[in-house]
Amino acid sequence: MKPTYSMQTVATDEVVPKSRRVYFEVFGCQMNKLDAELMLEGMMQRGYQLVHDPAEAGVILYNTCSVRERAEERAVMRMTSFKRRKMEEPDLILGLTGCVAQHKQEELSDRAPWIDLIIGTREFDRLPDLIDEARGESTSLLATDMDSPLEFVRQRNLGPQPWHAYVSVMRGCDMVCTYCIVPTTRGKEVSRPPEVILDEVRRLADEGVKEITFLGQTVNSYGKRLGAGIGLDTLLRGVEEIDGIHRCHFITSHPRFMRPKLIQAMADCSKVMNYLHLPVQSGSDSMLARMKRTYDRSFYLQSIERLREKMPDITLATDFIVGFPGETDAEFEDSLTLVEEVGFDHGYVFQYSPRPGTVSADHLQDDIDLEIKKERNHALLEALGKSGKSRNERFLGRKVEVIAEGTSKSDDTRWAGRARDHRTVIWPANDDEKPGSFVVVEVDRTSAATLYGKRVEGPSETPILPPEMRS
Ligand code: SAH
Numbered sequence: 405m406k407p408t409y410s411m412q413t414v415a416t417d418e419v420v421p422k423s424r425r426v427y428f429e430v431f432g433c434q435m436n437k438l439d440a441e442l443m444l445e446g447m448m449q450r451g452y453q454l455v456h457d458p459a460e461a462g463v464i465l466y467n468t469c470s471v472r473e474r475a476e477e478r479a480v481m482r483m484t485s486f487k488r489r490k491m492e493e494p495d496l497i498l499g500l501t502g503c504v505a506q507h508k509q510e511e512l513s514d515r516a517p518w519i520d521l522i523i524g525t526r527e528f529d530r531l532p533d534l535i536d537e538a539r540g541e542s543t544s545l546l547a548t549d550m551d552s553p554l555e556f557v558r559q560r561n562l563g564p565q566p567w568h569a570y571v572s573v574m575r576g577c578d579m580v581c582t583y584c585i586v587p588t589t590r591g592k593e594v595s596r597p598p599e600v601i602l603d604e605v606r607r608l609a610d611e612g613v614k615e616i617t618f619l620g621q622t623v624n625s626y627g628k629r630l631g632a633g634i635g636l637d638t639l640l641r642g643v644e645e646i647d648g649i650h651r652c653h654f655i656t657s658h659p660r661f662m663r664p665k666l667i668q669a670m671a672d673c674s675k676v677m678n679y680l681h682l683p684v685q686s687g688s689d690s691m692l693a694r695m696k697r698t699y700d701r702s703f704y705l706q707s708i709e710r711l712r713e714k715m716p717d718i719t720l721a722t723d724f725i726v727g728f729p730g731e732t733d734a735e736f737e738d739s740l741t742l743v744e745e746v747g748f749d750h751g752y753v754f755q756y757s758p759r760p761g762t763v764s765a766d767h768l769q770d771d772i773d774l775e776i777k778k779e780r781n782h783a784l785l786e787a788l789g790k791s792g793k794s795r796n797e798r799f800l801g802r803k804v805e806v807i808a809e810g811t812s813k814s815d816d817t818r819w820a821g822r823a824r825d826h827r828t829v830i831w832p833a834n835d836d837e838k839p840g841s842f843v844v845v846e847v848d849r850t851s852a853a854t855l856y857g858k859r860v861e862g863p864s865e866t867p868i869l870p871p872e873m874r875s
């Protein structure tokens with residue numbers, strides 16, 4: 405079994421006992437990936453080692469996601485597959501962390517008392533202590549306080565790629581989108597002070613990180629409650645001054661907070677990638693109102709217009725939900741036409757999944773047939789694919805700068821990496837390819853999501869093309 409997220413194992417000759425070997429599965433969003441890295445770092449400081457085979461581990465952790473029912477069920481089912489081993493091997497520690505742990509805490513401890521640890525989203529800094537405490541206990545230990553300050557000083561990047569790191573800028577969400585469980589699982593919005601974040605970025609740069617992704621549930625509302633004048637733009641301008649970091653982007657933005665100050669900073673800063681993920685959820689005003697998204701179609705379109713005034717070539721990605729309660733054919737049609745009107749480069753489509761505890765699950769009937777959800781999902785993906793394909797064609801003949809990642813998944817004679825607008829780029833491998841290096845690829849073919857071409861410059865440790873040739 406291959407873990408869902410391969411964090412870096414740090415090579416060491418030391419042989420640690422089984423009780424100090426940890427296996428980690430990570431589900432859900434980038435925030436969950438970073439949280440797993442932070443948990444692992446805390447454990448490594450206490451002598452734990454990461455292993456990639458659960459059979460070798462004395463501690464098995466699942467960092468879980470609640471956003472859709474399937475994600476939640478998958479994590480709990482996979483954890484259940486360890487139940488028998490736990491009966492035979494009582495010293496084994498099983499821990500469920502993250503959003504499902506936060507959301508289903510009591511239900512889980514009743515339903516699965518053989519799970520030793522249930523640790524929510526704001527207390528995972530206590531993980532090593534909690535493991536010690538759980539040893540020898542026969543019931544689940546719960547750590548799900550939402551008011552915990554969750555402070556950590558991060559020393560290293562344990563993400564799968566040494567040249568890329570996630571950096572958390574805020575936690576939680578103050579919005580009230582009616583379908584969404586995240587405010588329940590992640591709590592109120594709390595921003596970290598800018599100097600703490602920028603110090604962390606500097607440390608990561610010293611370690612060899614070249615690209616960072618700032619993370620927050622509504623990352624572009626960063627700075628709330630920190631005092632006047634502090635926003636995501638403060639961080640982008642701060643990163644511009646940090647040697648060694650060459651690229652930076654941020655997820656996930658909320659359309660409500662695409663303020664002029666932020667757009668100006670994105671346009672001014674040469675390190676900010678030419679890419680924005682701006683989930684719209686629906687193109688219909690009545691749907692957006694029922695979802696309580698706090699904007700309408702024309703507000704969204706205006707944000708895009710303001711953005712394109714300053715960054716005409718920006719790559720835009722989005723999320724849609726189909727089959728939200730009461731979605732009529734006409735309302736769905738509005739999502740289809742929005743794809744064309746905006747000209748998205750890329751988009752994700754999710755079928756509405758009622759999450760108990762949310763307003764829509766508790767007060768609205770999940771009345772759209774699964775078949776219709778599937779049809780709408782398919783139709784919207786098709787429209788997004790068409791839009792993506794035509795947007796990709798403008799890259800034909802262009803030179804794009806790429807950070808090389810490794811051999812392509814489908815063909816090991818080719819290499820893959822990401823352009824400065826986050827697009828995947830593929831080229832025939834040369835003898836000297838190196839993960840994390842910059843190369844320039846001249847594009848000679850495009851598909852809906854990918855650019856193909858030949859390497860014409862690089863590899864280089866630093867960027868090759870001038871900043872004005874951003875994508
Ligand atoms: N904070 C981000 C993303 C939150 S979850 C934002 O505000 O955009 C990621 C995506 O999952 C959302 O953009 C939404 O499209 C989808 N999603 C959230 N809740 C859902 C639900 N109950 N059913 C289906 N999709 C959902």
Ligand code: SF4
Binds near residue numbers: 581585621658
């Ligand atoms: Fe969920 Fe809405 Fe918050 Fe995003 S902004 S995390 S969709 S409540």
Ligand code: F3S
Binds near residue numbers: 431434436585
């Ligand atoms: Fe899932 Fe929690 Fe992220 S619900 S999407 S892991 S914030």
